Amino acid sequence: MRYLPLNQNDRAQMLDIVGVDNIDALFEDVPKSARLKKLIDLPLHQSEAAVERHMSRLSAKSVSASSVPFFCGAGAYKHHIPATVDHLIQRSEFLTAYTPYQPEISQGTLQTLFEFQTQVALLTGMDVANASMYDGSTACAEAVVMAKRVTRKSKAILAPGLHPHYAAATQTLASTLDIQINEVMPEIGADHSVINMITDETACVVVQSPNVFGEIVDLAPIAEKAHSHKALLIAVFTEPVALGLIKSPGEQGADIVVGEGQGIGVGLNFGGPHVGLFACRQKLVRQMPGRVCGETVDANGERGYVLTLSTREQHIRREKATSNICTNSGLCCLAFTIHMSLLGDAGLQQMARLNHENAVHLADVIDGIKGTEVLNETFFNEFTVRLKKPAAEVVQALADKNILGGVPFSRISGGEHEDLLLVCATEVVSDEDIHAFGHALEEVLS
Amino acid sequence: MKTEGRPTSPVAANMNDVKTVSGSKALEQATKLIFETGTPRRTGIDFPKPKGRASRLGANNERKGEIGLPGLSEPETMRHYVRLSQKNYAIDLGVYPLGSCTMKHNPRLNEKVARMLGFADVHPLQPISTVQGALELMYELSDWICKLTGMPAVALTPKAGAHGELCGMMAIRARLDADGQSQRRRVLVPESAHGTNPATAVQCGFTVDEIPASGDGRVNIESLKEKIKSDPDSVAGIMLTNPNTCGLFERDIIEIADLIHAAGGYFYCDGANFNALVGRVRPGDLGVDAMHLNLHKTFSTPHGGGGPGSGPTVLSDALKDHAPVPYVVKTGEGYELVEHKDEVSFGRMCAFHGQMGMYSRALTYMMSHGSDGLKQATEDAVLNANYVQASLSDVMSPAFGGVCMHEALFDDSFLKDTGVDTLDFAKAMIDEGYHPMTMYFPLVVHGAMLIEPTESESKGELDRFIGSMRHLAERATSGDVESFKQAPIYAPMRRLDETQAARKPVLRWTPPSETAEAAE
Numbered sequence: 001m002r003y004l005p006l007n008q009n010d011r012a013q014m015l016d017i018v019g020v021d022n023i024d025a026l027f028e029d030v031p032k033s034a035r036l037k038k039l040i041d042l043p044l045h046q047s048e049a050a051v052e053r054h055m056s057r058l059s060a061k062s063v064s065a066s067s068v069p070f071f072c073g074a075g076a077y078k079h080h081i082p083a084t085v086d087h088l089i090q091r092s093e094f095l096t097a098y099t100p101y102q103p104e105i106s107q108g109t110l111q112t113l114f115e116f117q118t119q120v121a122l123l124t125g126m127d128v129a130n131a132s133m134y135d136g137s138t139a140c141a142e143a144v145v146m147a148k149r150v151t152r153k154s155k156a157i158l159a160p161g162l163h164p165h166y167a168a169a170t171q172t173l174a175s176t177l178d179i180q181i182n183e184v185m186p187e188i189g190a191d192h193s194v195i196n197m198i199t200d201e202t203a204c205v206v207v208q209s210p211n212v213f214g215e216i217v218d219l220a221p222i223a224e225k226a227h228s229h230k231a232l233l234i235a236v237f238t239e240p241v242a243l244g245l246i247k248s249p250g251e252q253g254a255d256i257v258v259g260e261g262q263g264i265g266v267g268l269n270f271g272g273p274h275v276g277l278f279a280c281r282q283k284l285v286r287q288m289p290g291r292v293c294g295e296t297v298d299a300n301g302e303r304g305y306v307l308t309l310s311t312r313e314q315h316i317r318r319e320k321a322t323s324n325i326c327t328n329s330g331l332c333c334l335a336f337t338i339h340m341s342l343l344g345d346a347g348l349q350q351m352a353r354l355n356h357e358n359a360v361h362l363a364d365v366i367d368g369i370k371g372t373e374v375l376n377e378t379f380f381n382e383f384t385v386r387l388k389k390p391a392a393e394v395v396q397a398l399a400d401k402n403i404l405g406g407v408p409f410s411r412i413s414g415g416e417h418e419d420l421l422l423v424c425a426t427e428v429v430s431d432e433d434i435h436a437f438g439h440a441l442e443e444v445l446s
Numbered sequence: 447m448k449t450e451g452r453p454t455s456p457v458a459a460n461m462n463d464v465k466t467v468s469g470s471k472a473l474e475q476a477t478k479l480i481f482e483t484g485t486p487r488r489t490g491i492d493f494p495k496p497k498g499r500a501s502r503l504g505a506n507n508e509r510k511g512e513i514g515l516p517g518l519s520e521p522e523t524m525r526h527y528v529r530l531s532q533k534n535y536a537i538d539l540g541v542y543p544l545g546s547c548t549m550k551h552n553p554r555l556n557e558k559v560a561r562m563l564g565f566a567d568v569h570p571l572q573p574i575s576t577v578q579g580a581l582e583l584m585y586e587l588s589d590w591i592c593k594l595t596g597m598p599a600v601a602l603t604p605k606a607g608a609h610g611e612l613c614g615m616m617a618i619r620a621r622l623d624a625d626g627q628s629q630r631r632r633v634l635v636p637e638s639a640h641g642t643n644p645a646t647a648v649q650c651g652f653t654v655d656e657i658p659a660s661g662d663g664r665v666n667i668e669s670l671k672e673k674i675k676s677d678p679d680s681v682a683g684i685m686l687t688n689p690n691t692c693g694l695f696e697r698d699i700i701e702i703a704d705l706i707h708a709a710g711g712y713f714y715c716d717g718a719n720f721n722a723l724v725g726r727v728r729p730g731d732l733g734v735d736a737m738h739l740n741l742h743k744t745f746s747t748p749h750g751g752g753g754p755g756s757g758p759t760v761l762s763d764a765l766k767d768h769a770p771v772p773y774v775v776k777t778g779e780g781y782e783l784v785e786h787k788d789e790v791s792f793g794r795m796c797a798f799h800g801q802m803g804m805y806s807r808a809l810t811y812m813m814s815h816g817s818d819g820l821k822q823a824t825e826d827a828v829l830n831a832n833y834v835q836a837s838l839s840d841v842m843s844p845a846f847g848g849v850c851m852h853e854a855l856f857d858d859s860f861l862k863d864t865g866v867d868t869l870d871f872a873k874a875m876i877d878e879g880y881h882p883m884t885m886y887f888p889l890v891v892h893g894a895m896l897i898e899p900t901e902s903e904s905k906g907e908l909d910r911f912i913g914s915m916r917h918l919a920e921r922a923t924s925g926d927v928e929s930f931k932q933a934p935i936y937a938p939m940r941r942l943d944e945t946q947a948a949r950k951p952v953l954r955w956t957p958p959s960e961t962a963e964a965a966e
Contacts, residue, residue: 001819003551005904006826014833014905018849023825026832026849027726029695034731042593045816048555055810058586059564061579063572072569075797082491084520086561089750092538093531096552098881099752100534101544103944104937105876108534109751112527115480118954122514128953131752134605137797145649165797172770172793173612176619176651216507246507260797270580271570271798272605273754285951291752296947299932299940308947315641315887319654324645327606331750338527341480344517347489350496357499378504399573407571414786427493 001045065268065404069433071362073382073424074212074407075136075163075238076271077263079351080428085265085338089331099291099330103306104298109330110305113293116337123243123340124235124257125250126279130290131307132333133276133325136238136260137169140206142289142323143234143256143278144170147204148179149287149322151232155180155201159194160187161211163238164412170206179203186413188213188375188384188420195225202229204256208236209249212412214379214422216246223253232256240264240277240336241426242380244352256280265339266332275332285309289323351427355381358425358434365438366423371445375420382424384409389445391421397444403437474938475529481955483526484516490523514957533938534751535881541903541911543834545853545884545896546640546691548721548743550827553814556746556807565806570798574783580802581781584774587809591739591758594812594820595720596730599766601773602758603800607718610738610757611646611685613770613795617736617761618683618712619650620768620792630682630711634673636665638692638888643685643716652682659890663692663846663855665702678709687716688732689723691888692846693831693853693896703733712736712764720744721900722828722852725821735762741801745808756804770795826901827852830908834899837912841919845891852900858893866922868893870930873941874922877934878914 006014011023020026027035046054065078072078089095093108100106100113113131120129133139144156156179158167167184174181182197194205205226209217223233235249237259249257262274280288286309294308311317315326343351359381363374371388387394391408398405406423410416425434469476501508518526535542542549560566564579574581584602591600601617604610615633622630633647636657644654655673660666665686674681684706688696696702703713715729715737721744723729729737741747741756749755761769771794772785787793815823828851835844835854843860858868872882872895884896899908922930934940 001815001822003553003815004819004822004826004901005907006829006901010905011826011829014829018829018832018836020832020849023829026825026828026851027695028849029697030727031697031700031732034700034727036726036728039817039821040593040725040728042590042817043813045819046813048814051810051813052555052559054813055559055562055583055806058579058583059559059562061582062564062568063576064563064567065569065572066563066567070569072571074571076570078567078569082520084490084523088524088527088531090557091528091531093534093536094751095557095748096537096549097534097751098542098544098547098549098749102535102872102876102882103942104873104934104939105535105881106533106751107938108530108532111477111479111530111533112751114953114955118479118481119515121954134609134754135797138605138609138795163797165794168787168794169796172616172795173649175793176616177649178651216504218506243509244513245509246503247509248513267566268569269566270568270577270802272796272801273756273803274797275754285953292951292953294947295952296943298942302939304939304942306942306944306947308944308951308953311948317645318641319644319648321641321645321648324608324611324642324649325606326608326642327753327755329754330752331748332754334751338523340515341484341518341526342490342520342523343515344484344489345486345513345515347491347493347517348513348515350489350493351491353496354493356501356503357496360499360502363502376502378507379502396573396575399576404569404572404576411571411785 069403069436071406071423071425071437072404074412074422075165075260076268077239077424077426078268078428079263079426081265081267081339082342084342085335088338089335094334100307103304107304110293112334112337114295114305116333117293119337119340120277120279123240124279125248126257127282128285129277129279130288130292132328133278133290134329135272135274135276136258137166139258139276139278140166140236141170141173143258144174144179144204144206145177146287146289147232147234150284151203151230153201153203154178155203157182157194157197157202157205158184159191159207160185161191161213161215161217162206162208162236163212166236186212186416189215191217195222198225198229198231200229202231204232204234206234206236210239210242210380214383215376216378216380219249219252219254234258239381241352241355244348245356246380261336265335273329273332275329275336287322290325291328354427358427358429359383362423362425362434365434369438369442369445381426382422385421385423387419387421390418394421394444398440401440403440405437474532477526477529479955480516480518480526484518486512486514486516488517488519490518490520540879541899541907542881543883543897543899544881545898546718548898548900550746550900551902552746552748553811555814556810559810560803560806565802578780581774581783583809584805585776585781587805590809590812591760594724595760596728597760598763599761599769600758601761601769603770603795604738604757604759605796605801606753606755607738607740607757608642608646609795610759611642612649613759614714614736614738615646615650616792617765617768618714621765622682630680632680633682634684636686638690638890639685639687640691640716640718647685663694664690664696667698670702671705674705674709681709681711683712683714685714685716687718689719689851692855693850694846695851699732718743719852722824724824725817726824735765741804741808746811747804747807754801756801768792772799823901830899830901830903833908834897834912838915841916853896853898855891856895857891860919861922864922865927866930868895870933871918871922873933874918874930877936880911880914
């Protein structure tokens with residue numbers, strides 16, 4: 001077995017030193033009735049070549065995003081990731097290190113976390129950020145729970161443009177913590193309806209921009225109303241690249257900003273791992289969930305970094321912790337940081353501009369097709385189209401023509417708005433792809 | 447070779463205090479933050495020029511001014527992060543004996559497979575007909591997990607171990623509520639438990655009732671009986687790690703499960719230490735109702751400096767209908783995803799289908815080992831831990847007598863009156879070239895040192911490790927306190943001031959001008 005260094009000779013010598021006759025003696029505490037007497041009925045070990053062959057065949061049964069004209073978004077985005085990123089995150093020292101509990105020999109991970117936190121704070125326009133969460137939806141759920149801790153109020157308002165999966169993940173976590181959440185019906189262009197729902201009992205209002213329909217939402221009036229009732233505005237995004245071009249949530253008065261960071265540095269991965277971003281105002285930092293890295297000095301007075309504020313965390317506070325989380329999205333936030341370091345302001349803004357231009361081009365093409373209507377007033381790189389046929393049928397018909405033509409809204413809503421299609425165009429989409437999509441859509445709808 | 451005027455042998459000197467102008471120490475390069483080296487106007491990526499299409503962002507929505515994100519060229523980026531990487535310890539460098547964390551070898555085939563386009567480059571919301579390979583992989587992984595654990599069902603989506611705990615406890619809560627047992631909100635948790643257990647219970651709206659440990663490091667069963675008896679109708683369940691955090695198998699585990707079930711509660715088993723059982727014991731045969739697996743521990747997906755993890759959670763017949771969405775089902779034609787919750791499911795835990803990138807790695811690991819190799823890995827992990835314990839028991843102090851499972855627990859009694867404490871001992875290990883073991887955990891043992899060598903270490907490597915540990919123990923007991931207090935001396939940094947970091951948190955870089963303003 002190629003992964004196991006011990007041989008029979010070693011094992012015999014070691015058992016001897018332990019002072020037992022055989023390996024079974026080390027399992028003597030296992031109740032007799034639970035001791036397995038034979039091998040579990042699964043295949044035996046295989047060579048690297050054999051496993052690789054099996055996996056290659058499985059892989060070939062799916063259609064990869066880069067092999068076809070591709071227009072899916074709705075929370076996960078196909079961008080080009082520079083080769084440097086994947087090379088660096090596979091360095092042994094990053095890949096095979098644990099959480100940086102021993103800062104003297106973990107400065108590599110810690111400094112990148114500090115850089116990551118700074119990048120996220122700058123991008124979102126907030127004071128501070130944590131060292132990442134599992135994904136955007138869990139970050140959103142944790143933010144709602146945090147708002148209850150901060151405000152000591154328990155009503156949360158979710159806006160109708162919040163991604164339904166984010167709403168569902170938040171509902172799940174909130175359901176056991178006596179947080180009351182409004183019934184959310186997804187609706188385009190209706191996010192400002194939350195303004196009239198805010199009362200003194202509101203702990204937080206959760207608004208996504210660009211929202212799930214792709215519409216960009218002016219957060220400032222919502223923030224103003226929320227603050228006048230001592231409620232927090234939690235701003236959500238699913239596409240970090242958008243923040244290269246649109247106003248940051250911090251600028252518009254958000255108190256907590258959460259989102260999905262996958263669009264920078266992390267591949268689609270069929271939905272995970274991705275990387276949740278979490279940022280907030282300085283005064284809320286001690287209520288923030290998740291790992292945080294901070295600056296300090298060593299015994300020689302040299303600047304260095306450590307995990308800090310651990311008195312919020314489960315391994316110290318146990319049942320009084322702010323969250324049960326002990327994992328971040330380590331390697332994915334490293335990938336985010338490296339990609340963002342390559343981009344810089346200049347690159348991010350160019351990338352964002354290309355995304356927007358491709359989406360505008362796509363919208364123009366779709367608008368020219370009979371039986372379609374682009375519903376958005378504003379958008380970044382994705383928007384909503386009303387079709388004269390159920391979107392799921394259209395998408396399947398497009399897939400049969402080898403085009404991955406967006407996400408039917410009913411797929412994420414569980415049935416609502418079956419005539420709506422979400423389409424997205426990033427910088428990887430070519431003019432040829434857009435025209436191929438236009439022709440195919442015309443055929444499918446005719 | 448001309449050697450005149452060119453000495454060929456080194457001259458020894460004690461130059462520890464000499465500082466270089468650059469701040470570098472030979473191979474170890476001083477590395478500033480990107481914010482101090484890059485500029486927002488620089489980028490390391492070439493894009494085509496925008497075509498100047500009219501914006502549809504909305505007049506008021508456009509960002510004005512700089513974000514302040516520095517950019518670096520590609521060579522600068524490469525050098526920056528390679529230099530940083532060299533300040534990290536890693537499994538690929540040496541023994542990483544963090545107890546309870548299972549730092550085993552991460553096979554590179556796993557990495558190759560995870561990057562195959564049919565897994566890495568598929569969108570979670572593509573039409574189901576275009577992702578059959580990805581779904582088949584998830585289905586296959588579920589089959590392996592169910593067979594290895596002897597459980598009827600698994601929820602794959604939890605994104606990490608603690609997320610799996612939430613999944614299991616929410617399923618328990620959903621079942622209790624469905625049965626009209628909503629008054630059951632008390633969860634019994636042994637005091638040796640991982641901190642995540644009580645934190646999870648509270649996050650699911652339960653209260654925590656702590657059970658003390660017995661003298662042999664296991665659950666005190668008499669105390670457990672009393673806790674149950676005091677108010678059986680309030681018992682929601684127990685959260686128990688097995689093998690427990692002392693590295694010991696809970697001998698009475700079946701009786702504990704029976705007691706909990708008889709009281710009307712459910713048994714959550716923390717599966718963080720499942721790597722000590724794979725192929726030899728199935729949790730399904732122990733009365734477990736829910737248990738998460740850490741794919742990043744037992745099944746070798748990389749820890750990556752803190753994540754991403756993956757925490758698939760197996761569920762018993764009593765709980766499986768309450769599993770979260772989405773999940774994969776097999777139909778006549780292929781595989782389908784159930785993505786929306788019915789009346790019974792407790793809901794959705796994350797945006798998509800969990801950690802595909804970890805599923806592909808874990809299944810690759812499982813298939814590479816096979817049924818026989820997984821069992822052998824378990825046995826080697828347990829043997830290695832016992833070998834370390836036996837080889838150190840005369841110079842250090844094992845916390846409990848007898849054999850251990852996959853990790854060996856020591857207390858600090860061998861350091862009594864030496865002036866050296868567990869932290870000092872750990873830091874001295876760094877200078878010896880090792881990552882320290884888990885320390886001060888579990889809490890039931892004074893100055894705990896929890897060593898988990900895993901099956902990935904050869905006997906030769908373990909012998910060197912044991913040699914270093916014996917040497918340190920002997921040095922500590924011979925009165926050499928000062929060198930322990932100074933340690934580490936050879937690491938990229940000396941001990942860091944964690945108190946200052948927490949008292950005045952500096953969690954991000956700010957431009958020097960703003961820092962000056964803030965100080966005024």
